[in-house]
Amino acid sequence: MSDTTVSQGWFTSLANPTRFLALSGRILPYLATAAVLSLLAGLYMSFAAPEDYQQGITVRIMFIHVPAAWLAMMCYSVMAIASIGTLVWRHPLADVAAKTALPIGAAFTFLSLLTGSLWGRPMWGTWWVWDARLTSVFVLFLMYLGLMALHKAMDDPARAARPAAVLTLVGFINIPIIKFSVEWWNTLHQPASVMRLDGPTIHPTMLYPLLVMAIAYTLIFFTLHLMAMRNEILRRRVQAMRRSAAQSIGGGA
């Protein structure tokens, strides 16, 4: 048996929801512990970091605003990958992954908009401007809500899976627009200062807390996502059992 066959076998074995439940149940305690520990470390480092010479104490908002914005985009990217899984491989868990990432992504996008507004008011003198960065993130938030509404509108998850996957992939065009909006257009929002070709422009005393908080947010996302995926598998199992019970009653009558 070749290595490729072994890795494909391991991957396809995850398509079995029962196996996924067993595996995720084993991983979750470690993931949750790592998330809590990194969050505590990130919070400690954020409040131990020096104040900015221009922004003063409000620079501490950066440690929760920037990771929230990154996660808002990462969550949508996870959904786009899962949507390919739904459309191309018809992986049974791909739709479960895409659907359950929605409220988590919406929450991170909401936090990114809210904390950005709370940072913008003292620094820019305004809560909101319709510049390219803020508007494209607001569009991302609306897309999360729209996809959630689409799933809610259909009782049968199998029927919602394909249109939601197509819509998710179409909406993915917004992710590079968000990322490069600050370079393509003249925006009030500052350009990238961490993910740059010439390296970060933030001082290490602020960069390290930011990176630890980004790791914490990522671990929080995967913990919540795994938990939500397990719930969705159980929800579909309950639906299937109710349907089969109803059919057996109908058949017996």
Added chain:
Amino acid sequence: MLRNQLVVVRKMMSHEAFVFLSYAATAVTLTGLLVGILLDGRERKRELAELEAQGVRRRSKPASGSSA
């Protein structure tokens, strides 16, 4: 009247208040998300246990009750 009061409140808001509100909103939102997912999981497990107690079985699960 209300507008004037809002202007006064905004002027009174210190930078610390903006930082506090940002962290508080983050804590409330993420905790709410976690609690929602935990409650959802509890409800699904309760429903599943109820159906199994009624003798409803999954098609993939044999009547002997193996863990597959």
